[in-house]
Amino acid sequence: xxxxxxxxxxxxxxxxxxxxxxxxxxxxxxxxxxxxxxxxxxxxxxxxxxxxxxxxxxxxxxxxxxxxxxxxxxxxxxxxxxxxxxxxxxxxxxxxxxxxxxxxxxxxxxxxxxxxxxxxxxxxxxxxxxxxxxxxxxxxxxxxxxxxxxxxxxxxxxxxxxxxxxxxxxxxxxxxxxxxxxxxxxxxxxxxxxxxxxxxxxxxxxxxxxxxxxxxxxxxxxxxxxxxxxxxxxxxxxxxxxxxxxxxxxxxxxxxxxxxxxxxxxxxxxxxxxxxxxxxxxxxxxxxxxxxxxxxxxxxxxxxxxxxxxxxxxxxxxxxxxxxxxxxxxxxxxxxxxxxxxxxxxxxxxxxxxxxxxxxxxxxxxxxxxxxxxx
Amino acid sequence: xxxxxxxxxxxxxxxxxxxxxxxxxxxxxxxxxxxxxxxxxxxxxxxxxxxxxxxxxxxxxxxxxxxxxxxxxxxxxxxxxxxxxxxxxxxxxxxxxxxxxxxxxxxxxxxxxx
Ligand SMILES: Cc1cc2nc3c(=O)[nH]c(=O)nc-3n(C[C@H](O)[C@H](O)[C@H](O)COP(=O)(O)OP(=O)(O)OC[C@H]3O[C@@H](n4cnc5c(N)ncnc54)[C@H](O)[C@@H]3O)c2cc1C
Numbered sequence: 001x002x003x004x005x006x007x008x009x010x011x012x013x014x015x016x017x018x019x020x021x022x023x024x025x026x027x028x029x030x031x032x033x034x035x036x037x038x039x040x041x042x043x044x045x046x047x048x049x050x051x052x053x054x055x056x057x058x059x060x061x062x063x064x065x066x067x068x069x070x071x072x073x074x075x076x077x078x079x080x081x082x083x084x085x086x087x088x089x090x091x092x093x094x095x096x097x098x099x100x101x102x103x104x105x106x107x108x109x110x111x112x113x114x115x116x117x118x119x120x121x122x123x124x125x126x127x128x129x130x131x132x133x134x135x136x137x138x139x140x141x142x143x144x145x146x147x148x149x150x151x152x153x154x155x156x157x158x159x160x161x162x163x164x165x166x167x168x169x170x171x172x173x174x175x176x177x178x179x180x181x182x183x184x185x186x187x188x189x190x191x192x193x194x195x196x197x198x199x200x201x202x203x204x205x206x207x208x209x210x211x212x213x214x215x216x217x218x219x220x221x222x223x224x225x226x227x228x229x230x231x232x233x234x235x236x237x238x239x240x241x242x243x244x245x246x247x248x249x250x251x252x253x254x255x256x257x258x259x260x261x262x263x264x265x266x267x268x269x270x271x272x273x274x275x276x277x278x279x280x281x282x283x284x285x286x287x288x289x290x291x292x293x294x295x296x297x298x299x300x301x302x303x304x305x306x307x308x309x310x311x312x313x314x315x316x317x318x319x320x321x322x323x324x325x326x327x328x329x330x331x332x333x334x335x336x337x338x339x340x341x342x343x344x345x346x347x348x349x350x351x352x353x354x355x356x357x358x359x360x361x362x363x364x365x366x367x368x369x370x371x372x373x374x375x
Numbered sequence: 376x377x378x379x380x381x382x383x384x385x386x387x388x389x390x391x392x393x394x395x396x397x398x399x400x401x402x403x404x405x406x407x408x409x410x411x412x413x414x415x416x417x418x419x420x421x422x423x424x425x426x427x428x429x430x431x432x433x434x435x436x437x438x439x440x441x442x443x444x445x446x447x448x449x450x451x452x453x454x455x456x457x458x459x460x461x462x463x464x465x466x467x468x469x470x471x472x473x474x475x476x477x478x479x480x481x482x483x484x485x486x487x488x489x
Contacts, residue, residue, distance in 0.1 A: 357399075362409065363406065368414065369414055372417065374413050374414065
């Protein structure tokens with residue numbers, strides 16, 4: 001049985017390692033094989049970008065060699081997939097190799113698409129790539145006060161990042177002693193300050209406490225120098241615009257017509273691509289209406305690992321993914337809280353504590369053990 | 376008012392003290408160390424060869440081998456340089472301990488070549 005994992009980010013790596021552990025006997029005997037194809041030989045801890053943008057982490061801390069994170073039984077190649085031929089169970093890579101599989105797992109992730117909104121890329125700071133996070137930090141460090149707007153596009157990865165960047169900005173300006181010279185204004189596309197109602201209920205009073213103003217039902221339509229204009233015909237003026245751009249799936253998914261916007265239609269419980277029994281999708285690449293988060297990819301990978309191993313060993317999957325997501329929320333002032341939810345249970349965030357902030361700080365360094373499938 | 380403090384208060388004070396003493400940097404370093412230790416422990420415990428080596432290390436033979444190595448090393452350091460030449464070689468070869476050692480090495484290389 002040949003299992004092909006496309007994508008060596010959070011989801012693909014955790015899944016491949018999980019499978020390599022579960023199928024160690026089959027891999028040793030040669031009756032099964034796991035191949036991973038990815039676009040890079042480096043693995044980035046993406047949540048660290050948020051910290052880089054406010055000078056709390058350095059870029060060198062974000063990376064490890066992908067190979068060092070994988071079980072030695074996984075056959076890893078940096079050779080991105082360009083064509084998916086699902087009817088014939090094969091993919092073609094950039095180098096021109098045609099690779100057949102019995103089971104295919106797609107975890108190619110998502111990317112910010114600031115270009116989708118006229119003027120956004122040119123007039124805003126972002127933190128979704130290393131270059132953008134570093135550029136944002138440089139801009140912040142020269143900022144001496146004025147109007148700062150945080151604006152969010154949908155869908156986007158990391159559901160908590162609009163809130164977290166706002167709390168981090170407050171901390172940053174306070175630390176530099178210029179908070180009294182800053183007017184911080186937060187906008188959000190739906191009718192409350194966060195997509196998850198309990199999180200919104202917790203966050204709005206926190207904003208009030210700090211004097212952060214907010215406007216909801218604000219969907220960015222266009223950005224011109226100094227002004228962001230919404231679909232709802234309102235606008236916000238800024239000296240500094242920080243954005244969480246709307247996201248798309250990867251181009252290769254769109255080019256192969258696997259799903260609209262690069263997001264593949266996926267069964268919410270079994271995580272197979274709709275209409276395909278031997279193609280599974282995880283992480284940001286699914287079209288599931290749940291958070292595009294590392295923890296989502298992690299919990300999906302664990303469910304899938306168990307199911308694919310069961311398919312190899314018994315011919316049938318054994319469990320459903322329950323929609324579990326766990327997100328820390330950095331709340332500024334050295335404190336954090338978290339939101340945990342699944343398909344049936346909404347989150348219930350509690351008052352932030354320093355213990356949870358330390359937990360998150362430690363987790364930022366322990367992520368690599370998590371990618372290896374240890375924690 | 377009693378000057379005794381309850382266990383809960385002691386725990387709270389301890390936690391507050393620990394909290395005040397910690398910095399983000401300390402926690403990050405501890406996290407980094409935990410990460411590395413977990414990865415090493417995972418590698419070691421799932422590596423059959425290392426586990427076998429650990430098992431072997433508990434046997435008497437293994438201890439004897441380490442002792443023998445250290446004795447041999449010491450006596451090598453202390454022994455005068457050999458005179459060399461065919462005569463010197465014959466003298467060394469006629470030592471029954473040397474013959475036994477060569478036999479052991481021979482068996483080892485036979486196993487490796489299997
Ligand atoms: C600033 C920021 C903060 C975040 N904070 C958090 C947080 O606090 N908590 C949380 O849970 N999540 C957070 N996330 C989200 C989290 O990082 C992502 O949701 C997660 O990485 C998704 O995993 P994935 O495997 O789907 O995709 P990715 O991790 O993005 O991996 C995609 C992989 O696919 C590879 N690839 C791309 N194209 C191809 C191709 N054609 N062929 C083969 N391989 C390909 C890439 O090289 C990459 O290795 C954050 C993200 C960002 C950017």
